[in-house]
Amino acid sequence: MKEYNGFKNCGSWYKGNIHSHTTVSDGMLTPEQSVKLYKENGYHFLCFSEHDIFTDYREQFNTENFIIVPAVESSVVLYRAKGTNERYKIHHLHGILGTQAMQDAAPLGTYKHMQYIPPMKFFGEWTGPKAAQEVADMLRDHGCVTTYNHPIWSRVTEEEFIYTEGVSSLEIYNFNTVQESNTGYDVTYWDRMLRMGRRINGFASDDNHNEGLFEDSCGGWICVQAPDLSHDSIVQNFIDGNYYSSSGPEIHDWGVRDGKVWIDTSAVNHVNFVCGNIINDGTTVLGERFKDTLSHAEYPLKGHETYVRVEAVDRYGRTAWTNPIYLEW
Template sequence: MPFSDQVFLAPGGSRYKGNLHSHTTNSDGRLTPAESVAAFRAHGYDFLCLSEHDLYTDYSDAFDDEGFVILPGLEASAYLYADESESVRLRCHHMHGILGTDEMVGAAPRLFSHMERLEPIRCHGSWDGEAVAGELARRLAERGCVVTYNHPIWSRVEPDEFCGAEGYFALEIFNYDTVNESGTGYDVTYWDLMLRRGRRVLGFASDDNHNEGLFDDAFGGWVIVRAPELSRDAIVRALLAGDYYSSSGPELLSWGVEAGRVWVECSPCERVNLVAGGPVNAGGTVIAQAGTEGLTHAEFELRGGETYLRVECVDARGRTAWSNPAFADEA
């Protein structure tokens, strides 16, 4: 099915910058919640999820105002240990539960309370990783949360241990902390594997900041959400709808399809990639000419047979902005 004419991230409307993955002294971070909120606000962020390990926090009453919003949530865990001594972790699932829309909150049989702990799932020797991931997602969803899957390369999981699991809407495709810790923070390969298999999962970039001072782990990965207002409900709705882009530097202003061509508008970049599902050689790259200030517009002719499209804008420092995918059967 060919792609119809459409615009993604349409110009106009309000855009809000946020970090979905952050730790404080409530788990293994070094900043207090107040210090973390102050730091992100000072760097131009509009919303923040304090996603502590296995601990749900809701600081919205403390920090929300007309210019900043807290997304209550937690980073929940499941672990595969080598044996019952639990001295060696072989694999893990880390999944965010972020408090959902007003409708989800109203329909949930029970919500998490502030400072409530969710015990990790513990497995020994072997596990059905996909089933465990699905169970962890279910536990979060039944408490009114939307769910993401975090840093699979760092977590040492294989594709069959999480790619087919149900219950999460987005994959963490860029994790600034693990990029700088161990080079394990780029997960777009898993993302494309899932998209090629027909899994309609969104992507997001984040910090996973702990602010320990060992290396830079803050203000390096974020999402820019297009929403009608700055509120938890509006931000979460936009996230679920994919009305946002992810970035470690560049701006993705808008992109779309017109008359069988993909067009992209961005801040000056060294290259723009069209990543596409379909036959071999689907997609393409436009590279800025030497001596210019970079690309702010790129176009690609579709060949036919593409199953999904997404774009990447890469600046001269290698920093990237990622769109969410568009699918051929979506109007």
């Protein structure tokens, strides 16, 4: 069958967190403190995802080895009733400033630093899918790449967001909400979308607020492969899915060759090959129990898989995720 490369092999690896908060919204670290934290932990880029406030700190913080990717986390909130702060459901759609070409083509122009984007508010009931689409369209028209964040934490049902057009990636691992309430694992929704034919990437992030209740920084990230550390290179390769997500392990390379899916990783305990669309497609390759003994794994394709993605899991449960390869037979 056709040979597929999981990565473009187009440059170097750059580590980043594309979902974080500071004192500009409801985080406890200032932007300066957050930049210092991530630079000290080997990160190359960072998004400030302030709630309903677009920020652009590139001029203040960009250096040769570290850049800010401007962004905003836009909200749709369903409250129990007027006069209460009890939230039943939330859409959090993340608008990441797109490439220069996307900015130039934006019909509504780009957002400005510290621009407030009012959240949509509903009381008692909402038009969930319609509202999600309206926000996704708004972000696109302002030159942004759009992601959908933490659906399990948000208490939304799959029908309220999986049909939203224009969403590049789904947040499949959110370190903050994993620590807070074990509501940060969203791969089930990801596979639901992939199985129905939606081509969408996944990403891991921190969503850090640094409130001091638990650790929520430097626990979920993406590694983007790009020719250089510039805004357009990072964003375009994010759009293209030329990255992997992780809460620990590294993925060195992967692909499809001679009818087999293969992957090379840092030392891990087991590797999951997740496929659509027939029952019993995919497999788990197990290493030695309680030890990280695997660095290479393979899965012989059966001939009817529609997509394949791979998870590399170490003995502590920390995981690295590829984006999908869509297979043609």
